[in-house]
Amino acid sequence: MSEPASPVPAPSSVLRTDLTDGEWHHLHPATPLLRGGIFMVAILGFIIANLRERLIDLFTGGENYAGDPIDAIYESGATGWALLIIAGVLLIILVAFYLSWRMHTFRVNGEIVEVRSGLLFRSNRKARLDRVQGVSLSRPLIPRLFGAARLEITVAGQDGNVQLDYLGSKLADDLRRDILHLASGLRQAQQTDDGLAASPESRPALPAADGDEAASNLADSNLSASTLIGPANEHPANEHPANEHQANAHFALGDFATARYKEFRAPELDPDAAPPESVVRIPVGRLIGSIVLSGFTVFLLLAGIGLVVSVIAGSSGWVLVAVLPGLIGSFGYYFSRITKSLRFSIAGTPDGVRVGFGLLSTSSQTLPPGRIHAIKVSQPILWRRFGWWQMSINTAGQASGRSSPLATILPVGSLADVEKVLELALPGFDTKTHSALIENGMLGGRKRDAGVADFYSNAPARAVWLRPFSWWRTGWAVSGQVALIRRGVLSRDLVLVPLARMQGVRISQGPLLRRLRLASADLHTVAGPVDASLSVLDVDEALVLFEWMSTGAVRSALADTSHHWSRTAAPTPATEAAE
Amino acid sequence: MPDSELPEVNSPEPASTEPASTEPGPEPSERLDLAEVGEWQRVSPKYVLVEIVGTIVNAVVVCGGATLLWLLLDQTWAMWVGIVVLVGSIINLVFEPRRVRAIGYQLRGDDLLFRRGILFQRFVAVPYGRMQLIDMNRGPVARWLGLADLKFVTAAATATVAIPGLAEADAESLRDQLVELAESRRAGL
Numbered sequence: 001m002s003e004p005a006s007p008v009p010a011p012s013s014v015l016r017t018d019l020t021d022g023e024w025h026h027l028h029p030a031t032p033l034l035r036g037g038i039f040m041v042a043i044l045g046f047i048i049a050n051l052r053e054r055l056i057d058l059f060t061g062g063e064n065y066a067g068d069p070i071d072a073i074y075e076s077g078a079t080g081w082a083l084l085i086i087a088g089v090l091l092i093i094l095v096a097f098y099l100s101w102r103m104h105t106f107r108v109n110g111e112i113v114e115v116r117s118g119l120l121f122r123s124n125r126k127a128r129l130d131r132v133q134g135v136s137l138s139r140p141l142i143p144r145l146f147g148a149a150r151l152e153i154t155v156a157g158q159d160g161n162v163q164l165d166y167l168g169s170k171l172a173d174d175l176r177r178d179i180l181h182l183a184s185g186l187r188q189a190q191q192t193d194d195g196l197a198a199s200p201e202s203r204p205a206l207p208a209a210d211g212d213e214a215a216s217n218l219a220d221s222n223l224s225a226s227t228l229i230g231p232a233n234e235h236p237a238n239e240h241p242a243n244e245h246q247a248n249a250h251f252a253l254g255d256f257a258t259a260r261y262k263e264f265r266a267p268e269l270d271p272d273a274a275p276p277e278s279v280v281r282i283p284v285g286r287l288i289g290s291i292v293l294s295g296f297t298v299f300l301l302l303a304g305i306g307l308v309v310s311v312i313a314g315s316s317g318w319v320l321v322a323v324l325p326g327l328i329g330s331f332g333y334y335f336s337r338i339t340k341s342l343r344f345s346i347a348g349t350p351d352g353v354r355v356g357f358g359l360l361s362t363s364s365q366t367l368p369p370g371r372i373h374a375i376k377v378s379q380p381i382l383w384r385r386f387g388w389w390q391m392s393i394n395t396a397g398q399a400s401g402r403s404s405p406l407a408t409i410l411p412v413g414s415l416a417d418v419e420k421v422l423e424l425a426l427p428g429f430d431t432k433t434h435s436a437l438i439e440n441g442m443l444g445g446r447k448r449d450a451g452v453a454d455f456y457s458n459a460p461a462r463a464v465w466l467r468p469f470s471w472w473r474t475g476w477a478v479s480g481q482v483a484l485i486r487r488g489v490l491s492r493d494l495v496l497v498p499l500a501r502m503q504g505v506r507i508s509q510g511p512l513l514r515r516l517r518l519a520s521a522d523l524h525t526v527a528g529p530v531d532a533s534l535s536v537l538d539v540d541e542a543l544v545l546f547e548w549m550s551t552g553a554v555r556s557a558l559a560d561t562s563h564h565w566s567r568t569a570a571p572t573p574a575t576e577a578a579e
Numbered sequence: 580m581p582d583s584e585l586p587e588v589n590s591p592e593p594a595s596t597e598p599a600s601t602e603p604g605p606e607p608s609e610r611l612d613l614a615e616v617g618e619w620q621r622v623s624p625k626y627v628l629v630e631i632v633g634t635i636v637n638a639v640v641v642c643g644g645a646t647l648l649w650l651l652l653d654q655t656w657a658m659w660v661g662i663v664v665l666v667g668s669i670i671n672l673v674f675e676p677r678r679v680r681a682i683g684y685q686l687r688g689d690d691l692l693f694r695r696g697i698l699f700q701r702f703v704a705v706p707y708g709r710m711q712l713i714d715m716n717r718g719p720v721a722r723w724l725g726l727a728d729l730k731f732v733t734a735a736a737t738a739t740v741a742i743p744g745l746a747e748a749d750a751e752s753l754r755d756q757l758v759e760l761a762e763s764r765r766a767g768l
Contacts, residue, residue: 504703553704
């Protein structure tokens with residue numbers, strides 16, 4: 001690993017790495033290889049595919065390929081030159097890799113994180129820590145085997161993320177924690193405290209030194225192991241006591257493999273940075289069921305039926321030839337969906353909600369408090385029998401490209417799971433009234449016979465002309481600092497928007513709605529999978545909604561301090577003095 | 580630990596979840612109208628010209644294309660398209676002054692209020708603190724008339740408020756005023 005954990009006690013008990021000192025640091029040495037990894041594999045695959053028959057013939061003894069370039073080189077006696085050229089190309093690639101590694105540096109200090117890279121085209125990217133929207137840590141399969149991970153600091157806006165790929169796996173974990181600590185506004189408070197609290201202990205500053213009792217017990221029990229094995233085993237706190245004898249038995253070289261194995265097997269959540277248990281567990285059967293019972297399956301079935309019908313109706317076989325590969329390919333889609341969602345976990349940490357998932361390539365994202373702009377709880381009709389729900393969110397910065405499913409904070413779960421996740425996503429929204437409101441929003445609707453309105457303010461009965469099936473479920477409510485929208489009957493939706501993050505509100509009315517004395521309303525949030533709109537409501541109610549939302553948005557934004565979450569959580573005299 | 584967030588002090592109607600919608604008011608109006616708000620600022624009457632020119636240019640281009648198709652290539656459907664566009668444009672022109680009169684904005688204590696439309700009405704409220712940037716645009720006709728468009732951009736693409744047809748001096752002072760208001764009510768994203 002390029003940046004070994006510091007042998008001297010860290011300057012602050014809060015920060016675990018020495019990467020946040022504002023100096024420039026290098027990434028993991030295998031970075032260029034890993035980043036170009038796909039490309040290399042592709043080239044290798046291309047070469048092997050082209051030489052396949054030749055390789056087979058090498059063993060079976062085959063005929064001569066006249067005119068083949070390799071034969072031509074061999075027969076003209078230019079083998080030496082050819083080898084020289086290959087060696088030269090390899091050398092150039094290696095040098096280029098080395099240089100690009102040299103030039104790719106990053107630094108983190110109290111306010112910013114900055115990355116410079118590029119050989120010919122230099123690029124420099126800087127992000128302010130107090131604007132961090134999330135930190136996501138992903139380990140694609142191949143880097144994961146090498147013990148490397150990609151840290152991505154999400155900021156608002158398109159394509160504005162700062163990526164640190166790749167870092168040593170454990171290092172990335174620690175750096176994520178440090179960045180979140182710095183971003184939380186905790187630093188000033190802690191540094192002044194350290195002057196008093198630093199006790200003259202001989203124990204080196206192990207990562208667990210910040211008061212988490214369970215973790216420091218672990219560290220003590222593993223101390224002997226770590227001194228024996230030396231620097232290669234740098235994460236004693238992360239080990240399970242049961243593995244201790246195993247760790248003792250291995251030495252230097254074998255230890256690399258064990259460390260890799262442990263990382264590979266270890267749960268996504270860092271044991272001392274998060275409560276050990278994810279708040280929800282998704283049984284594999286339910287996960288597979290939920291993915292199979294999706295709109296895609298319906299589409300697939302329709303396509304299959306269409307195919308059978310067309311064949312029976314006597315169309316020529318070409319339809320089959322054209323469509324069948326696509327159908328087979330869709331199984332790949334299922335497979336990747338399932339492996340991606342396996343081992344899903346969500347847990348609250350002091351620095352926000354952490355969502356992790358993935359079997360082969362793992363990924364976990366930490367959303368600091370106050371970064372969730374809208375939440376949708378929904379249930380497609382196929383899931384209704386099983387009582388399954390899905391939750392997705394809008395955040396200002398979506399993690400880029402390959403890790404896009406991070407907008408889902410619950411792939412599939414029961415009603416109880418939804419409530420647990422909501423508690424994490426909307427802290428303080430967990431009183432009796434609130435959970436009644438949530439349950440009502442998910443399952444309930446206007447009681448059609450009794451004529452009694454429930455917790456929600458519902459669309460009037462005349463909305464039946466525009467929403468023949470779902471009018472009785474269409475309604476809204478405001479509670480505390482959160483607006484709730486209930487709608488949909490085929491796919492039941494409940495949308496929650498924290499007013500402190502709402503960007504604006506709109507009510508509108510077209511001629512059709514006007515005839516029915518109705519109006520529609522939109523709560524504007526940052527772009528994402530959640531759309532907080534209400535298609536029908538009474539005109540007078542629309543005005544009430546407009547008033548409530550617009551005043552609520554202003555007031556709760558003033559009261560909201562979650563962008564510097566630690567300052568509000570632990571106000572010390574030191575912090576106040578620093579401000 | 581995360582429970583300490585979001586104190587429930589400033590909610591508009593804490594814990595109450597039943598909005599008052601029972602009394603229908605003295606005479607139930609079908610129109611959406613914000614009653615108890617103050618005076619709406621209107622955009623410059625000259626903005627009608629910008630809209631008219633835009634509509635005419637549009638109609639000329641489409642009708643011209645349709646006529647060419649009809650006369651040169653003998654496509655009868657193109658004639659009908661041309662006629663429909665022409666009639667639509669004329670109706671549009673008739674309502675143009677009323678439509679422009681219906682555009683209004685208001686600087687309230689903490690948010691910017693905007694309205695527009697007669698047939699398709701809409702009201703938007705955007706808190707000043709959510710401002711990301713303000714954009715000022717001038718098209719060729721608007722520049723000739725000394726007008727400018729102001730765009731109040733937030734983090735949500737849909738919550739962008741565009742106020743068209745402000746006199747240039749007004750637009751500039753409004754821009755400065757909005758920036759100042761946003762600065763004093765800054766909220767984290």
